[in-house]
Amino acid sequence: MTAEPVAADTRPRRRGLRAAVACLLLGVAVLAPLGEAAAQPATPRPTAAPARPAAAPVPATAPSPAFEATRLAWDALPLDRRIAVQDALVWSGDYTGSLDGTFGKMTFEAIAAFLGRRKLGPETVGGEVATKALAEVAAQKKAAAGFQMIADAATGTFIGIPTRLVGAATRTETGSRWAAKDGRVEILAHRLPGVDLAALYDSLKADRPGRKVSYAVLRPDWFVIADDEPGRRGYTRMVRGDGEVRGFAFFVDPALGxxxxxxxxxxAGTFLPFPPPPGPIVPPSTTAAPVATAPAASATPATPAAPATPAAAPPAAAPLASGLVVAAGKVVTAASAVADCKTLTVAGRPAKPLTIDAGRGLALLAVDGLAAPKPWRPAAAAPAGGPLVALSAGDATGRLVVTSGYAAPLGARLALQRGGHGAVVADLSGGIVGLVTRRPDETRLVAGLIPEATYPLAGDLAGLTEAAGLAVDRTPPPPAGSSGAVVADLAPRVVAVACGR
Incomplete structure (x- = not known):
């Protein structure tokens, strides 16, 4: 994720964003940054191959004694302390996940790595010795980068800035910019009134020559895009609220390491797009970082950080998947998503399996009281290396998550998040290509997100549903449209599938 203040490199990108915003405000078609998006990807992509049936689920293994000892010590800590530990582990180089205070494999491995180097046992998590050691490392690394939480007056956001790596803030048409003299680090903060979040996402995620989007995730109120260019890696996060979109883009030279x-x-973990008044208020994970206020053009000296307010710990999440409503009271999901479930709920309603077809990798569920849209339409053919859109449930309430990707050998290349097991994958005509048959690996996060991976698809939905006597729309597909149109058409069909084990 890299950036440059060099005019030849950064100005086209900023002009592209301004052009996209201007088009959005005028209500016309949005151009991708640095020109219109090509109909096909700039870099040749591999030809799609038929999806293979999902593998049988791997039986769960009992957690190790070290894992359990660490978890018990972790659970005894208040939420703000847990988040502070995760934040310190980011700076120690052991953790790349979300700063949310939850305990899982990534947090355990990060703690084990740090404590192992210090010859400390897992039960010392949160103790005086481990806490002091973590705090010293985090303070040293933050001081080396000059990391400060900045209240940016130009955008109204609260953002962490490495002040020793970049110069003072300068004003842009959409917010503020911090850049290194050698052009190897650049941070842009944006405030975009009246902009449509989904249209901005479609614009900024488009491939162009020399640029590859490594993952892109759209949710109802925010999106994240990570991309790579020669000598430049980027991470963009945009959030909707209060009638506008706010966010940041962070670009770095990968050679910086x-x-x-x-x-x-x-x-990314400490960014506050809409900080609560009166500001500034520091997130719990940044209590060790100084706070500064940035007017539109420059940063002022730091002021002490506000104390963190402890919050209630989130409840443990049940296994979550997604399903496709194919008829009144009927939902199809991945067979592996409902294997060994003692209880099933779909869209918050009790459900039961009617058919589990291991050969197809699909399961047909019965759900009382679930209304049916019109018959669904399968894709005419798997698009060879072409663009795909995946729709999944982000939580048990069915909050929609949209992910863009492309067809690849053995399935689809997507940056799915939690709930992506059973995600509905469609082409840009709105035809359904298949359902994802493998659960995204929630233990491997980068900046709080599961990286892009190739997911196998179960493609014979039509065979399963027609065998059950349910209607399928076999009309010829319309011309390819936008991902927004696909989402508008398929969103009512995507539901959350929760498995109780």
């Missing part, structure tokens, strides 16, 4: 990568993770 992990010391700068951890700064990007820290900025």
């Amino acid at each position: 992990p010391e700068v990568d951890r700064v990007v993770i820290a900025t």
Whole structure:
């Protein structure tokens, strides 16, 4: 995720964003940054191959004694302390996940790595010795980067800035900019009144020559895009609220290595697009970082950080998947998503399996009281390397998550998040290509997100539903449209599937 203040490199990108915003405000078609998006990807992509049936689920193994000892010590800590530990582990180079205080494999491995180097046992998590050691490392790394939480007056956001790596803030048409003299680090903060979030996402995620989007995730109120260009890696996060979109883009030279990568993770984890009044208020994970106020053009000296307010710990999440409503009271999901479930709920309603077809990798569920849209339409053919859109449930309430990707050998290349098991994958004509048959790996996060991966698809939905006597729309597909049109058409069909084990 890299950036430059060099005019030849950064100005076209900023002009592209301004052009996209101007088009959005005028209500006309949005151009991708640095020109219109090509109909096909700039870089040749592999030809799609038929999806293979999902593998049988792997039986869960009992957690190790070290894992349990660490978890018990972790659970005894208040939420703000847990988040502070995760924040310090980011700076120690051991953790790349979300700063949310939850305990899982990534947090355990990060703690084990740090404590192992210090010859400390897992039960010392939160103790005086481990806490002091973590605090010293985090303070040293933050001081080396000059990491400060900045209240940016130009955008109204609260953002972590490595002040020793970049110069003072300068004003842009959409907010503020911090850049290194050698052009290897650049941070842009944006405030975009009246902009449509989904249209901005479609614009900024488009491939162009020399640029590859490594993952892109759209949710109802925010999106994240990560991309790579020669000598430049980017991470963009935009959030909707109060009638406008606010966010930031962080660009770095990959050659700068992990010391700068951890700064990007820290900025992403502590960013507040709409800080609560009266500001500034520091997130719990940044209590060790100084706070500064940035007027439109420059940063002022730091002021002490506000104390963190403890919050209630989130409840443990049940296994979550997604399903497709194919008829009244009938939902199809991945067979592997409902294997060994003692209880099932779909869209918050009790459900039961009617058919589990291991050969197809699909399961047909019965759900009382679930209304049916019109018959669904399968894709005419798997698009060879073409663009795809995946729709999934982000939580048990069915909050929609949209992910863009492309067809690849053995399935689809997507940056799915939690709930992506059973995600509905469609082409840009709105035809359904298949359902994802593998659960995204929630233990491997980068800046709080699961990276892009290739997911196998179960494609014979039509065979399963027609065998059950349910209607399928076999009309010829319309011309390819936008991902927004696909989402508008398919969103009512995507539901959350929760498995109780």
